Amino acid sequence: MNYFLRKFPNLPYTVRIVLFMALWALLCAALGFFLILSQADFEATGTKMVFVFSFPLILFFIGELPAIIEYGGLGMKGNQKFQVLNENIRDGRISPDISTKTLKKVFYSLVSHPGDSFRISFRNGCLVMFIVLLVEYLASNGMADNLFIIFASAIAALFLLSVFSIFFVQDFISSALKECRTLLSERGVGVKEPRFILSDLKTKLALSFTIPIFTVLIISFVFQLNLKIIVFLAISLIMSALISRVLSFSIFHAFSEIKDFANKLPKSKKVLFSTGSLNPEFIDFSVDLNRAAEEVHASRTKIEQSRAELKKRVEELEKWKKLIAGRELKMILLKKEKKELEIKLKQKNA
Numbered sequence: 179m180n181y182f183l184r185k186f187p188n189l190p191y192t193v194r195i196v197l198f199m200a201l202w203a204l205l206c207a208a209l210g211f212f213l214i215l216s217q218a219d220f221e222a223t224g225t226k227m228v229f230v231f232s233f234p235l236i237l238f239f240i241g242e243l244p245a246i247i248e249y250g251g252l253g254m255k256g257n258q259k260f261q262v263l264n265e266n267i268r269d270g271r272i273s274p275d276i277s278t279k280t281l282k283k284v285f286y287s288l289v290s291h292p293g294d295s296f297r298i299s300f301r302n303g304c305l306v307m308f309i310v311l312l313v314e315y316l317a318s319n320g321m322a323d324n325l326f327i328i329f330a331s332a333i334a335a336l337f338l339l340s341v342f343s344i345f346f347v348q349d350f351i352s353s354a355l356k357e358c359r360t361l362l363s364e365r366g367v368g369v370k371e372p373r374f375i376l377s378d379l380k381t382k383l384a385l386s387f388t389i390p391i392f393t394v395l396i397i398s399f400v401f402q403l404n405l406k407i408i409v410f411l412a413i414s415l416i417m418s419a420l421i422s423r424v425l426s427f428s429i430f431h432a433f434s435e436i437k438d439f440a441n442k443l444p445k446s447k448k449v450l451f452s453t454g455s456l457n458p459e460f461i462d463f464s465v466d467l468n469r470a471a472e473e474v475h476a477s478r479t480k481i482e483q484s485r486a487e488l489k490k491r492v493e494e495l496e497k498w499k500k501l502i503a504g505r506e507l508k509m510i511l512l513k514k515e516k517k518e519l520e521i522k523l524k525q526k527n528a
Contacts, residue, residue: 192256196245199295202339203241209410215229240306240309241303257294259287262283262284263284267354270354272361281361284358285358285362289371295343307328314328338414342420349427355456356454357454359454360450373458429457431454432457435454439451450471451464
């Protein structure tokens with residue numbers, strides 16, 4: 179992902195996201211496409227060529243192209259939330275001179291991005307499925323032989339696409355979101371952290387186990403097991419493993435942020451913890467970490483002040499010691515001179 183960001187620095191921020199998602203959508207569509215071809219009875223309906231040629235066109239014009247335009251591709255402004263990100267994030271970084279008002283807009287656009295991506299993926303996927311079903315129904319003169327096969331295959335592909343869109347986007351925006359939270363904290367600006375569906379860690383971990391199981395159940399219960407279905411099951415499991423990989427990496431990245439913060443905490447400079455995660459557990463934890471860091475910094479400041487005061491007091495005592503020692507030495511010399519004068523005086527009188 180970082181390589182892709184460096185390789186295409188001039189691409190708008192959200193366009194980079196949609197290109198990754200478009201590739202994944204093609205992979206999901208290919209899975210459903212070949213699954214349908216292997217199981218549907220196009221001999222009975224005579225609609226094989228209609229399906230083969232119409233499916234890619236429907237996928238592109240209903241699924242891919244509208245999403246690319248909405249994300250700001252092809253020179254379009256796109257969705258207003260995405261436009262805010264494209265105007266203020268360059269090469270994955272937020273300008274430090276950005277106004278606070280705009281910075282808050284960037285923050286809320288970032289935190290809502292995974293939910294928006296899920297809705298766009300799910301909406302466009304459902305439209306593609308519905309139109310493909312409609313075309314098959316009309317082309318076959320109302321025969322429903324293949325409709326259930328198309329529907330079941332589309333549901334499996336749509337499930338993989340929608341879940342991936344959430345996890346992938348959360349991972350993609352984490353760096354910009356962390357930078358945004360840091361700038362807001364440095365400016366003393368408080369923001370409300372929204373909570374979204376599938377954002378909490380418990381749900382994500384549950385999904386990482388249920389995604390492959392759900393995919394296998396759909397395919398194995400709907401279709402009869404044969405070599406082709408076994409191959410499709412293997413591909414589905416690999417895709418599910420990739421989704422789990424994205425999820426596990428986001429969790430690992432969040433813990434790495436905590437580790438880096440712990441290494442900075444013992445230093446004398448005041449530090450703030452900012453996370454790029456959207457997991458509410460890590461967001462709440464970041465509040466506790468910053469509170470603890472504030473207390474540590476306050477305690478360290480008091481200790482340093484006490485140490486400075488103690489050092490100053492010691493220096494004053496040293497001065498008094500030297501002053502007193504100098505007076506005592508003078509007194510001794512005066513007494514000695516007095517005795518010498520008394521002796522000389524006695525000698526003169528004698």
